[in-house]
């Protein structure tokens with residue numbers, strides 16, 4: 001059984017470090033100026049250089065997304081940035097269209113190129129076409145099932161294949177959609193979708209704006225535009241049997257807490273699968289762990305079906321059983337205390353868990369003290385507090401508690 005790559009989204013330097021801590025084999029990032037948007041899911045060149053350096057020290061690869069559908073006016077910017085990315089040492093560029101590919105081939109011929117899922121590659125001949133153009137890896141269209149992916153892996157074994165195994169699903173065909181551009185001028189085709197297909201919609205008759213009509217799809221209500229999230233944790237044996245090289249998690253705009261939990265959970269499951277092989281079984285605790293992060297209910301998407309409309313979620317809203325409440329900033333091994341940067345809110349006596357890469361441990365919060373040793377009843381976002389812990393906690397490890 002080949003060891004697949006676990007590929008994690010890293011929307012900023014903090015999330016990249018979180019992915020490294022919890023067991024990513026590779027991360028993918030958006031780069032300021034290449035997705036041609038200054039958004040919260042892009043890194044500055046300085047942050048990217050620091051991130052690549054830290055990742056490479058740990059043997060982790062970094063792929064930079066340049067998967068916008070570039071217009072003429074974008075080409076000069078791309079020509080400027082490609083050599084900078086080469087100098088920083090990114091391990092590959094992710095592109096969506098032949099113009100960007102040609103630029104990279106001309107100015108950085110050694111730089112590996114991965115073809116984005118937005119190029120909608122769905123068959124063996126398309127994969128051979130891109131191989132002949134010098135593409136190293138194809139991120140397969142989400143609409144393919146595992147049988148089709150397996151056929152491509154057999155027919156074009158020299159091509160690396162990557163598939164999504166977890167995260168948000170499009171209601172359109174792999175992001176070919178104008179809804180986000182129309183609603184808030186963030187184009188999915190420029191890598192900047194704000195996922196408005198997941199918002200709640202009502203139908204109004206024009207003279208009665210406060211009297212929405214009910215579009216009822218079943219006994220509850222309509223949820224035509226509300227896909228569940230993809231989750232293949234229970235089917236990793238089948239995923240690996242298809243011959244894919246890389247297993248990708250969706251979510252560059254998701255939180256560091258999401259990154260921590262999905263990375264740790266899939267890392268544990270993949271390591272167990274590699275060790276136990278035929279005896280491997282997905283553990284219930286891994287499935288439960290993935291309900292503790294933001295999700296809209298889970299589906300296996302297109303993995304086992306020839307043709308299917310994305311499964312929708314009758315609840316419409318996101319659910320998540322736990323929320324992050326802090327991050328470890330420092331560990332004092334003499335006093336056996338962790339310095340915590342509080343996220344959201346912690347009160348004395350709260351049931352808080354620390355997420356270590358290989359374990360989850362309960363934290364004693366009966367005594368919370370500030371940096372000067374003064375006892376506190378509670379602490380809020382950005383406060384720094386000390387909490388006791390007898391074993392060392394790595395910097396960047398996250399604390400969480402049940403949503404109250």
Ligand code: SF4
Nearest residue numbers: 170171172177188197
């Ligand atoms: S709005 Fe929804 S369907 Fe459209 S690109 Fe974004 S995620 Fe996909």
